Amino acid sequence: MGRQSSIDRLPEEVQAEIGRLRQKGHTIDDILVHLRGMEGVEALERVSRSALGRHIKEMDEIGERLRFTRQVSEMLNRHIDGAPGSAATQLNVELMQGQLTEMVMKLERGVTLDADSFGKMCKGIADLTRASKTNQDFIAAAEKRAAERARAEALTEAADKAEACASQAGLSAERAAQIRRDVLGLRAVAHG
Secondary structure (H helix, E strand, O other): OOOOOOOOOOOHHHHHHHHHHHHOOOOHHHHHHHHHHOOOOHHHHHOOHHHHHHHHHHHHHHHHHHHHHHHHHHHHHHHHOOOOOOHHHHHHHHHHHHHHHHHHHHHHOOOOOOHHHHHHHHHHHHHHHHHHHHHHHHHHHHHHHHHHHHHHHHHHHHHHHHHHHHHHOOOOHHHHHHHHHHHHOOOOOOOO
């Protein structure tokens, strides 16, 4: 594996600050001036403009790939099943896509993946696929239960109204109850 850049060796909070400034539209020179003005991190003095430029370029490429991956995922979701997954599953999908993007970028830079890393990546994809399917099944079952409950409530309400209207119209209690059973789809039990 290649040597880490001077930016990659900086503390995480400094790297996060670089990302925050870049996201706000600051130029490489603006970021470099800001970094050199930060106190308490000696490694900042050794950060060159070219190293910062390479780092920002790489981050921009990763961001673009992640945006593209997200757009493709959203498009596939809309066109394949149209059923949105849970927020947790969606987050996991995006995280896995980010990891895959990172691995692809490493491969493009000539970094080889060992068998263990490749196996973990394949297992992660399989686990993600199963989790997504389980989540879709859970959502479908919940929607089915909700629809059945709504249907039962609507039928009960309609049966109650039909029975009340029959009673108000002067039908006998027995006939009104039979109308209620008919609306509910129940059959009268014959007494023998």
